[in-house]
Amino acid sequence: MGRRSSGSGAPSSRSVAPIRHGRLHSSHPVAAIAKVLAAAVAVVAVSSAAVGAFAVYDAVSASGPGIHLAHLAGAPSVKAAPAVGPIDGEVNLLLAGSDTRTAQVGYQTKAELAGSSGAGNNDVTMLLHVSADHSSATVVSFPRDLVSIPLCGKGISSAMFNSTLARGLSCTVQTVEKMTGLSIPYAAIITFNGVTGMSNAVGGVTVCLATPVKDDYTDPQLNLPAGQQTLVGDTALSFLRSRHGVGDGSDLGRISNQQVFLSALTRKITGEGVFGNPITLYKLANSALSNMHFSDTLNPTTLVSIALALKGIDLHKIVFLQYPTVADTAEPNRVVPSTGPAAALVAALKADQPISLTGKLGRAAVADPTVASPAPAPAAPAPTASGSAAPSVAATPAPTSIALPSAITGQSADQNTCTSNK
Numbered sequence: 001m002g003r004r005s006s007g008s009g010a011p012s013s014r015s016v017a018p019i020r021h022g023r024l025h026s027s028h029p030v031a032a033i034a035k036v037l038a039a040a041v042a043v044v045a046v047s048s049a050a051v052g053a054f055a056v057y058d059a060v061s062a063s064g065p066g067i068h069l070a071h072l073a074g075a076p077s078v079k080a081a082p083a084v085g086p087i088d089g090e091v092n093l094l095l096a097g098s099d100t101r102t103a104q105v106g107y108q109t110k111a112e113l114a115g116s117s118g119a120g121n122n123d124v125t126m127l128l129h130v131s132a133d134h135s136s137a138t139v140v141s142f143p144r145d146l147v148s149i150p151l152c153g154k155g156i157s158s159a160m161f162n163s164t165l166a167r168g169l170s171c172t173v174q175t176v177e178k179m180t181g182l183s184i185p186y187a188a189i190i191t192f193n194g195v196t197g198m199s200n201a202v203g204g205v206t207v208c209l210a211t212p213v214k215d216d217y218t219d220p221q222l223n224l225p226a227g228q229q230t231l232v233g234d235t236a237l238s239f240l241r242s243r244h245g246v247g248d249g250s251d252l253g254r255i256s257n258q259q260v261f262l263s264a265l266t267r268k269i270t271g272e273g274v275f276g277n278p279i280t281l282y283k284l285a286n287s288a289l290s291n292m293h294f295s296d297t298l299n300p301t302t303l304v305s306i307a308l309a310l311k312g313i314d315l316h317k318i319v320f321l322q323y324p325t326v327a328d329t330a331e332p333n334r335v336v337p338s339t340g341p342a343a344a345l346v347a348a349l350k351a352d353q354p355i356s357l358t359g360k361l362g363r364a365a366v367a368d369p370t371v372a373s374p375a376p377a378p379a380a381p382a383p384t385a386s387g388s389a390a391p392s393v394a395a396t397p398a399p400t401s402i403a404l405p406s407a408i409t410g411q412s413a414d415q416n417t418c419t420s421n422k
Contacts, residue, residue, distance in 0.1 A: 084301055086309035090132040090352060093186040093306070096165050096172050097124030097195070120191075122165035122172055123241070124258070127180065129349055134309045136317040136354040139262070140345070141255045142176065143325055147334045150178035160334070165189070169295065179323075179337075180346050186306075187295040194291030195237045201283035204232035205265045207239070208368050208418035215245030231261075246419055247364030252322065252335070256362020257419050259320040259411055266318065266413040314414075319355050321345075321410030322362060341407040348402045359406040364419055371416035 098120035125142045144162035151157045152164070152171040164172040173184050199205060206228055215222040218238035222245050231239050240258055247253020324341035328334040348355055367373065411417055 084304050084308065086134060087302065087305040091128070091130040091186070091306055091309065092182050092184040093128045093188070094173050094176055094184050095124075095126045095128070096122040096169060096187070096189045098165060098189050098191050099123045120165060121162040123162050125161070125172060125176070127176055127182075127184065129182065130306075130310055130313075131352050131354070135313065137310065137313055137319070138349065138355050139318070139320045140180075140323055140349075141258065141320070142179075142323045143251050143255065143335050145251050145334050146323070146325060147328060147331070147336060149175050169293075173295075179342075180349060182349060185295075185297050186302075188298070189293045191291045195240060196233050197283075197291060199231065199236035200233050201280055202265070202268065203280075204230040205236060205261060205268060206230045207261055207264050208370075208416070210366050210418035210420040211422060213239070213242065213245040213419060213421060215242040217244050218242050236261075246421055247362070250363065252325070253363040255322050256364040256409070259322075259362055260365050260417045260419050262320060263411060263413045263415060263417065267315065267416075270315065316412050316414040317354055318413035319357060319410060320413070321355075321357065321404070321408055324405075324408050338407055341405045344405050345408060348404060351402060354401045356401045356403050357408065357410055357412070358403050359409050361411055361415075361417060362409045364421070365411065365417045366420045368416040368418050373415070 121144070123144050125144075127140045127142070129138045129140070131137070142161055144160065146161035148156045148158050149161050149164065152167055152174045161175070164175050169187055169189055173187050176182075177184050209224055209226045209229055212226050213222050213224040215238070218241055220234050220238055222235070222238050222242055224235075224239075240261060241254070242257065243249055243251060243254045246257040324338040324345060325335035326338045328336045361367070
C-alpha cells in the first residue's frame with residue numbers, strides 16, 4: 001500500500017541508520033517533553049502520546065512570532081520552531097523494561113543486586129507497530145520465558161528471551177526483528193524508577209480488580225482488595241511485576257495483567273486530557289529523562305513526528321496482544337512459539353492492516369461486569385441493486401481488518417477489563 005507523505009520533510013521510518021544504544025542529552029524543555037512522549041508512545045500505544053506532542057508543539061507553533069523588545073539594542077530574536085509534520089510511513093518501536101537494580105533507589109540490597117545488576121534482564125518487552133496510514137496500532141508483548149531464540153548474529157540460542165538485554169539493546173531489537181520479519185529502527189529501555197515516576201506523574205492509574213490481589217514476592221508486597229483501585233508509585237510497579245498474585249501465577253498471566261493496566265492508562269490519558277496539563281508534562285519529562293535510555297535513532301524532531309502521526313488513532317484500533325506460545329515439552333517452565341498462530345501474527349503485521357482479536361482475553365483478565373462492552377464498528381453501507389453502495393461522494397475505503405487466530409489473546413484499549421487471580 002502507499003506511504004503517506006508528511007509534506008514537511010519529516011523523517012521516514014524506512015531510511016534510518018542501524019540502531020545503536022545511547023542516551024540523548026538535551027536541557028531544552030520541549031526536547032525533554034518530546035522524549036517523554038516517546039516513552040508514553042511505547043507504554044500506552046501511542047494515541048495518548050500523540051495528544052501530548054500535538055498539544056506541546058501546537059502551543060509553540062500557534063503562539064506566533066514574539067514581541068521584539070526595542071529597548072534591548074542588538075538583542076537577537078529567537079527563531080521560530082521548525083515545522084514538523086507526521087513521520088512518513090509505518091513505525092516500529094521496541095520498549096524493553098529492565099529489572100536492573102543498579103542505581104535504582106530502594107532496590108539495591110545485596111540480594112537484589114546479586115539477582116540483577118548492570119543492564120539487567122528484559123522481563124518486559126513490547127513491540128509497538130503503527131500502520132503506515134497511521135490509523136491503527138498494535139502492541140505485541142513477548143514472554144520472558146520464551147525459548148529458543150534467534151541469536152543476535154547467526155543461529156539459534158537455547159537461552160531465555162529475557163537474557164537478550166544483557167547483550168545490549170541492539171541484541172533485543174535484532175531478536176524481535178528475526179521473530180517478526182519487521183525492521184525496528186527505534187527502541188528504548190525503561191527501569192523500575194521510571195515506571196514509578198511516570199505513574200506518579202499522571203496521578204495514578206485506576207484499575208478494576210475482579211478478585212483480591214495478594215503477592216508476597218513483590219517489593220513492596222501487594223494486598224489489594226477487589227474493586228476499583230488507584231495505583232501509584234511503587235504499588236503500581238509491584239502490580240505490573242506481579243506473577244503470583246494474578247492469573248495462574250505465570251509470566252503469561254503477568255502479561256495479561258499488564259494489558260489491563262496499559263489499557264486503563266491509555267483511556268485515562270486520552271479521556272482526561274493529561275497531556276494538556278503542562279505541570280503533568282514536565283513531571284513526565286523529568287521522570288523519563290532520569291530513567292529511560294533511547295536509541296540514538298531517536299531525536300526530538302523524530303519523536304514529535306512519530307507522535308503527530310498517531311494523534312488520531314481510535315481506542316478500538318489500539319490492540320494489546322501476546323506473542324502466541326505453547327508450553328515447552330522439554331521444560332514445563334518455558335514456552336516456545338506456537339508456530340501457526342505466530343506465522344499468522346507475523347503475516348498480519350507485515351500486511352500493515354488493522355488487527356482484530358477473535359480469541360479470549362489473557363489469563364489474568366476478565367470483562368468488567370459494570371461496563372457495557374464497546375459497540376461494534378458500524379456496518380458498511382448495504383449494496384444497491386446494481387451491486388454498489390452508491391455513496392454520494394467518492395471516499396477512500398477503510399483498511400480491511402485482519403482477524404487473528406483464536407489462540408492469540410489480548411484486548412483493545414477501549415475494552416474495560418479487570419484483573420483476576422483465578
